Amino acid sequence: MPISFILIAGALYSLFNNFRDSMLALAGIPDAVVGGILALYVSGLNFSISAAIGFVSLFGVSVMDGILMITFYNQERSHGLAPVDAMYRAATTRMRPLLMTALSACIGLLPAAISTGIGSQVQRPLATVIVGGMLVGPVMLLLAVPALRLIFLGRESNSTGEEAR
Numbered sequence: 001m002p003i004s005f006i007l008i009a010g011a012l013y014s015l016f017n018n019f020r021d022s023m024l025a026l027a028g029i030p031d032a033v034v035g036g037i038l039a040l041y042v043s044g045l046n047f048s049i050s051a052a053i054g055f056v057s058l059f060g061v062s063v064m065d066g067i068l069m070i071t072f073y074n075q076e077r078s079h080g081l082a083p084v085d086a087m088y089r090a091a092t093t094r095m096r097p098l099l100m101t102a103l104s105a106c107i108g109l110l111p112a113a114i115s116t117g118i119g120s121q122v123q124r125p126l127a128t129v130i131v132g133g134m135l136v137g138p139v140m141l142l143l144a145v146p147a148l149r150l151i152f153l154g155r156e157s158n159s160t161g162e163e164a165r
Contacts, residue, residue, distance in 0.1 A: 004056045005029075008063055015067070020152060021074075025066035027145045032062040032137030039132020043113070045125050054129030061105070062137050065098050069141070073149070083150060091146045102138040106131050 012022035036058055040051060069090050076086035112120075112127035 031140035035136025
């Protein structure tokens with residue numbers, strides 16, 4: 001899992017060419033991880049290789065959501081919107097795709113997460129992690145992470161705006 005996290009961070013840096021935006025795209029991962037761990041705890045499952053693969057998959061989806069938000073925010077800022085307005089538009093415009101992605105993953109993997117038949121020992125931890133992470137992660141990505149991003153993105157915008165005047 002640490003190797004996948006480092007690879008994702010490197011790919012983000014190559015995408016944004018900016019350390020700040022790369023780290024802000026990763027900001028949704030802790031919430032998704034909390035959801036996955038909470039789902040494992042509630043279901044009484046132990047951490048396993050299958051659950052670790054679920055976390056890696058969860059990292060990818062969470063980072064994809066972060067990339068969508070940061071990219072749309074940067075587009076709105078390039079059109080001249082203030083940081084607060086740009087983040088509001090990014091969050092409201094990307095809310096439906098983020099929630100639909102999360103909901104489709106949850107509905108699709110819910111049968112595997114609650115299964116008890118043959119082979120469920122392998123698929124159940126993976127599905128449980130993804131369902132739990134996809135229930136908590138995108139909601140927090142739309143509620144808490146924009147405020148965090150606005151704090152960091154607004155500082156640089158204000159400082160560069162003052163220097164330009």
